[in-house]
Amino acid sequence: MRPDEKSDPIAHALAHATFIISGESVSPQFWSAYFGVQPNREITRGQPFRLPSGKSSPLPGKLGLWAVESRSAVHSNSLGPHVKYLVDRLGLPRANLREVAAAQGAKVALWCYWMNESGDRVPDVPDDIRAMMEAMGGTVEIDEYR
DSSP: OOTTOOOOTTTTOSEEEEEEEEETTOOHHHHHHHHTOOOSEEEOBTSOOBOTTSSBOSSOBSSEEEEEEOTTTOOOSSHHHHHHHHHHHHTOOOTTHHHHHHHTTOEEEEEEEEEOTTSOOOOOOOHHHHHHHHHTTOEEEEEEEO
16 A cells, blocks of 8 residues: 555445434424434435535435434445344334334335445345334335445
8 A cells, every 4th residue: 555545444335224213294393302313414305415525515405304324334345234223223123113214204215325336245144133124113124236
């Protein structure tokens, strides 16, 4: 490695996960209080928000969004450690999450980034996590890149 090159394990991660609550009536402040966790990303409908680049959005948010990510906290190319981090950090499962989310018209999702350039990697979201998300009214979404 040359002295001017940076070593960034996050930039080349082959997997990470994000727990997302989204919807027209989603209040990021409510969900921060509910979980006792500050999100990595948040959008309040009708308000400007910070883009992932750090810049301010040119238009106001169309939906509310509250999201906690594993990317900067977990360094693994498998989804299991990323998902476990989110489960532990958010105190999942939560018995009333389905009802609370439904009352706000919110969608609950576990979004999983999966890089599969070689075509031979299989996403490893454990069955118990899939069942937990379903019981809480959420979905598991695999966003696979080749």
